[in-house]
Amino acid sequence: xxxxxQSPRHLIKEKRETATLKCYPIPRHDTVYWYQQGxxxxxxxxxxxxxxxxxxKGSIPDRFSAQQFSDYHSELNMSSLxxxxxxxxxxxxxSREGGQPQHxxxxxxxxxx
Amino acid sequence: xxxVSQHNHHVILSEAASLELGCNYSYGxxxxxxxxxxxxxxxxxxxxxxxxxxxxxxxxxxxEAEFIKSKFSFNLRKPSVQWSDTAEYFxxxxxxxxxxxxxxxxxxxxxxx
Numbered sequence: 001x002x003x004x005x006q007s008p009r010h011l012i013k014e015k016r017e018t019a020t021l022k023c024y025p026i027p028r029h030d031t032v033y034w035y036q037q038g039x040x041x042x043x044x045x046x047x048x049x050x051x052x053x054x055x056x057k058g059s060i061p062d063r064f065s066a067q068q069f070s071d072y073h074s075e076l077n078m079s080s081l082x083x084x085x086x087x088x089x090x091x092x093x094x095s096r097e098g099g100q101p102q103h104x105x106x107x108x109x110x111x112x113x
Numbered sequence: 114x115x116x117v118s119q120h121n122h123h124v125i126l127s128e129a130a131s132l133e134l135g136c137n138y139s140y141g142x143x144x145x146x147x148x149x150x151x152x153x154x155x156x157x158x159x160x161x162x163x164x165x166x167x168x169x170x171x172x173x174x175x176x177e178a179e180f181i182k183s184k185f186s187f188n189l190r191k192p193s194v195q196w197s198d199t200a201e202y203f204x205x206x207x208x209x210x211x212x213x214x215x216x217x218x219x220x221x222x223x224x225x226x
Contacts, residue, residue, distance in 0.1 A: 035214075042219050090156065090157065102214060103159070
């Protein structure tokens with residue numbers, strides 16, 4: 001079965017650079033969620049989109065922005081990167097109908113030098 | 114605000130031992146409850162979920178969990194663990210319209226052969 005696809009798998013950036021993470025949800029899933037998991041920490045919700053509109057916002061810094069496109073894929077744009085942004089960024093998708101569980105991608109491991 | 118507590122941060126068991134991981138949540142309304150497993154270097158995988166109905170839910174790989182509403186608990190159990198169960202286990206809750214997940218801090222399980 002098709003899963004959530006994230007790219008890239010690994011990304012190395014320097015401080016103050018920008019990064020774009022991409023997420024392709026499972027077909028027919030209309031909702032995308034972004035989570036950040038720091039080293040040894042639990043995943044923290046950043047932001048979600050339903051039918052291309054932002055549906056909820058969590059602890060996402062102002063330096064980050066995200067959007068969901070007409071084909072339902074989503075991109076997380078990160079600017080002025082800081083050392084503390086080093087983390088595993090997960091995307092998850094679900095179908096809003098019936099409150100279906102979220103399925104997670106393999107994540108993008110972002111390292112800031 | 115919703116929160117999830119996992120009281121066991123590290124658990125070490127021998128193969129064939131029984132497992133119970135505690136999870137308590139705080140939220141006054143209707144919740145959906147989940148257990149996810151994260152194998153080293155991998156993404157979060159859904160073990161089991163509770164939405165409604167029978168409070169004893171069975172998941173994959175022989176895991177089960179019991180929802181006790183009066184105790185706000187959703188403990189994970191497995192009668193006999195295997196070395197391959199070595200992983201980190203996250204309890205999560207979602208509530209409200211947006212379905213964002215609130216995770217516990219995770220329990221690192223190490224099973225010794």
